[in-house]
Amino acid sequence: xxxxxxxxxxxxxxxxxxxxxxxxxxxxxxxxxxxxxxxxxxxxxxxxxxxxxxxxxxxxxxxxxxxxxxxxxxxxxxxxxxxxxxxxx
Amino acid sequence: xxxxxxxxxxxxxxxxxxxxxxxxxxxxxxxxxxxxxxxxxxxxxxxxxxxxxxxxxxxxxxxxxxxxxxxxxxxxxxxxxxxxxxxxxxxxxxxxxxxxxxxxxxxxxxxxxxxxxxxxxxxxxxxxxxxxxxxxxxxxxxxxxxxxxxxxxxxxxxxxxxxxxxxxxxxxxxxxxxxxxxxxxxxxxxxxxxxxxxxxxxxxxxxxxxxxxxxxxxxxxxxxxxxxxxxxxxxxxxxxxxxxxxxxxxxxxxxxxxxxxxxxxxxxxxxxx
Numbered sequence: 334x335x336x337x338x339x340x341x342x343x344x345x346x347x348x349x350x351x352x353x354x355x356x357x358x359x360x361x362x363x364x365x366x367x368x369x370x371x372x373x374x375x376x377x378x379x380x381x382x383x384x385x386x387x388x389x390x391x392x393x394x395x396x397x398x399x400x401x402x403x404x405x406x407x408x409x410x411x412x413x414x415x416x417x418x419x420x421x422x
Numbered sequence: 423x424x425x426x427x428x429x430x431x432x433x434x435x436x437x438x439x440x441x442x443x444x445x446x447x448x449x450x451x452x453x454x455x456x457x458x459x460x461x462x463x464x465x466x467x468x469x470x471x472x473x474x475x476x477x478x479x480x481x482x483x484x485x486x487x488x489x490x491x492x493x494x495x496x497x498x499x500x501x502x503x504x505x506x507x508x509x510x511x512x513x514x515x516x517x518x519x520x521x522x523x524x525x526x527x528x529x530x531x532x533x534x535x536x537x538x539x540x541x542x543x544x545x546x547x548x549x550x551x552x553x554x555x556x557x558x559x560x561x562x563x564x565x566x567x568x569x570x571x572x573x574x575x576x577x578x579x580x581x582x583x584x585x586x587x588x589x590x591x592x593x594x595x596x597x598x599x600x601x602x603x604x605x606x607x608x609x610x611x612x613x614x615x616x617x618x619x620x621x622x623x624x625x626x627x628x629x630x631x632x633x634x635x636x637x638x639x640x641x642x643x644x645x646x647x648x649x650x651x652x653x654x655x656x657x658x659x660x661x662x663x664x665x666x667x668x669x670x671x672x673x674x675x676x677x678x679x680x681x682x683x684x685x686x687x688x689x690x691x692x693x694x695x
Contacts (some may be wrong), residue, residue: 337493348482387511
């Protein structure tokens, strides 16, 4: 599992999915169907960088590059902690 | 939202995306001034929208650069640990800081970024095949060969990344204008790699701030969605343009633009306009 290839495909896939849903959501919002679709698309887009980091961690684990895998896991943990902190504010 | 307004926001995103892909920045230095000066948004609202736009521009460009191996994923992950911490701190600081103060901070960052772009058009890093402790390599399309380099001063780079993260959350900028010269000048990373790696990093930095604003309900969805669509499209265009543009000259012209924008924002904040 190549680190760069898997990370690139994940970034591309989630971003394109998010953008596509955003476009549908913008049209739906302008037609007064609410903003729930738009909200979902933005959430997927915003999450795409962290999805890339998760896939990178998996790739590093598969390739037995445990030092850099640890760095990726620390980053994921810190990011998750910040989201949980925000949920309680 | 009026269709004309949406089209205008998409064009703003495209401009930011192209600039972001070319210079390794998130495009916030374009998005925030236009949203505040052109659309009359408060600085905090513009920052929240900008962070979403930065995610879009970053992911668009980095998906290409990472795939080509130009973005150093490992280096990016390492520096992001401290940057994310800074970004989280910056969000909470921004909640209690006035619009005027945020405008002043943003303008100072613009002036500094412009100064760095003019006086440091890119350090000539010694490329080597001799492996050091942190030896990396990438395929250079212009050289048609793999080129190697050794990374130094990881600790210093990580520390400065923390500051970049705070600024990113407070100003809506992805911190790329700080990280690119840091990687190139202090860590001996080739300019092309520094730019591409910055594109990868700023998406993660912006995510940390954007998700907090998003969860707190601070993001205008229509504005953010329009800017994000434009940003993604612009970043795709920028990655294709980057191979055909003299980066040194364009970088200097862009620096002048940063000075002009900073001056306009400061005058506007002071009520002189």
